[in-house]
Amino acid sequence: FASIDKIPRAPPDRILGLTEKFNEDRNKKKVNLTVGIYKDAWGQVTTFPSVAKAQRLIDADLVLNTDLSYLPITGCPDYSEHVLNFLFKESCPLSGPKLLKEGRVSFTQTLSGTGALAVASKLLALWVSQTVWLPQPSWSNHRNIFRSNGFTNVKEYPYYKDGRITVEEWLDHLRSAVDKNSKTRDCILLHACCHNPTGLDPTKEQWKQILDTIHELGMIPIIDMAYQGLESGNPPKDAYLLRLCLDESLYKSWPHGLFVCQSFAKNMGLYGERVGSLSVVTPPFQPETKDNVDSQLKQIVRSIYSSPPGYGSRVATMVLSKSFLKMQWYKDVEFMVSRLSQVRKEMHELLEWPSLIDFDRQHGMFYYTGLNPKQINALRNDYSVYMTMDGRISLSGINDCNIEYVCKALKSVTK
Numbered sequence: 344f345a346s347i348d349k350i351p352r353a354p355p356d357r358i359l360g361l362t363e364k365f366n367e368d369r370n371k372k373k374v375n376l377t378v379g380i381y382k383d384a385w386g387q388v389t390t391f392p393s394v395a396k397a398q399r400l401i402d403a404d405l406v407l408n409t410d411l412s413y414l415p416i417t418g419c420p421d422y423s424e425h426v427l428n429f430l431f432k433e434s435c436p437l438s439g440p441k442l443l444k445e446g447r448v449s450f451t452q453t454l455s456g457t458g459a460l461a462v463a464s465k466l467l468a469l470w471v472s473q474t475v476w477l478p479q480p481s482w483s484n485h486r487n488i489f490r491s492n493g494f495t496n497v498k499e500y501p502y503y504k505d506g507r508i509t510v511e512e513w514l515d516h517l518r519s520a521v522d523k524n525s526k527t528r529d530c531i532l533l534h535a536c537c538h539n540p541t542g543l544d545p546t547k548e549q550w551k552q553i554l555d556t557i558h559e560l561g562m563i564p565i566i567d568m569a570y571q572g573l574e575s576g577n578p579p580k581d582a583y584l585l586r587l588c589l590d591e592s593l594y595k596s597w598p599h600g601l602f603v604c605q606s607f608a609k610n611m612g613l614y615g616e617r618v619g620s621l622s623v624v625t626p627p628f629q630p631e632t633k634d635n636v637d638s639q640l641k642q643i644v645r646s647i648y649s650s651p652p653g654y655g656s657r658v659a660t661m662v663l664s665k666s667f668l669k670m671q672w673y674k675d676v677e678f679m680v681s682r683l684s685q686v687r688k689e690m691h692e693l694l695e696w697p698s699l700i701d702f703d704r705q706h707g708m709f710y711y712t713g714l715n716p717k718q719i720n721a722l723r724n725d726y727s728v729y730m731t732m733d734g735r736i737s738l739s740g741i742n743d744c745n746i747e748y749v750c751k752a753l754k755s756v757t758k
């Protein structure tokens with residue numbers, strides 16, 4: 344141990360650090376394409392109509408509206424019920440209801456997707472495993488979260504090269520590096536859909552191959568579902584990886600558990616309200632395991648933030664529990680996704696880049712450009728167009744007023 348004056352400077356956050364720079368930039372034409380927040384065609388962060396209606400209903404309800412007391416440690420029971428129904432009944436109708444009936448899902452409300460990953464990694468590192476495999480590339484905070492919560496081995500599997508995802512290399516790599524006979528288990532992080540940053544996901548056939556390998560190697564899947572709905576515009580439809588994990592008889596028992604980290608930040612626009620969940624699917628016929636996991640989740644949450652915030656989860660519960668709001672929500676998601684894919688299409692046309700990269704297969708909030716750090720720096724320094732250093736553009740920052748400027752800048756730094 345050293346003293347407080349020996350604490351070294353931590354590097355700035357790779358994404359939020361750029362927003363700080365953007366805020367200081369005096370160029371009137373500056374464009375921030377770094378953060379994954381949905382903005383409308385006028386560049387505004389808006390509240391989804393379904394969410395605004397839910398807020399009005401909460402405002403009108405004097406009981407809900409004035410209750411500022413603590414929530415239970417693992418969240419509001421109404422929230423748990425409706426999120427579990429959404430994830431395991433609506434999104435996984437074949438196997439999810441049985442799973443819930445058998446009492447195999449341990450659940451906690453979390454501080455959005457980041458909180459879900461943090462609680463999951465803390466639980467795993469304390470009791471199960473300190474090794475996790477992340478895709479390369481991945482969301483830059485993944486490594487940070489696993490490291491901070493006790494993972495001593497954060498490894499990478501090759502996910503993407505030259506515009507394509509590399510499933511063969513990925514699986515060969517795991518087969519040669521993971522010892523299936525080892526007493527300890529390795530965890531593996533899987534992006535459920537809209538892989539961040541590449542926007543490219545395996546096909547259903549490829550997912551089957553991947554899950555076969557994971558199952559064979561006795562690995563523990565951690566499904567990060569931060570963008571459910573942003574691929575197809577239909578939230579239940581986008582839970583295809585979860586369905587595959589639970590429906591396929593070969594691997595549905597998950598003897599070492601299956602972790603689902605979920606967030607309403609992007610698909611309900613509840614970013615700052617921090618609304619998400621962690622579901623741990625426990626093995627069959629082990630009620631004690633489920634109860635023990637429940638108790639550990641409680642202890643972890645209690646020791647970090649005691650209990651989650653209330654307001655955002657009330658809004659999400661309202662949206663999920665009233666069918667007219669749920670229908671409106673699905674329309675809102677569809678509308679957001681159609682704007683994002685329209686922007687993607689227009690950029691694709693304006694850029695006229697050679698189709699080296701699978702741009703057409705990319706989906707979700709991001710456009711993965713393949714730009715190198717030199718080009719990205721030139722874009723920032725010469726045009727005040729900000730994107731993350733991995734070459735990712737957040738499409739929602741693009742609109743009719745800036746699309747031509749951004750594409751011209753992109754063309755100029757890549758020529």
Ligand code: PLP
Nearest residue numbers: 455456457482539567569606608
């Ligand atoms: N996982 C991925 C892949 C993400 O891109 C993000 C946010 O950008 C998150 C998880 C967590 O988001 P939040 O904590 O805002 O729900």
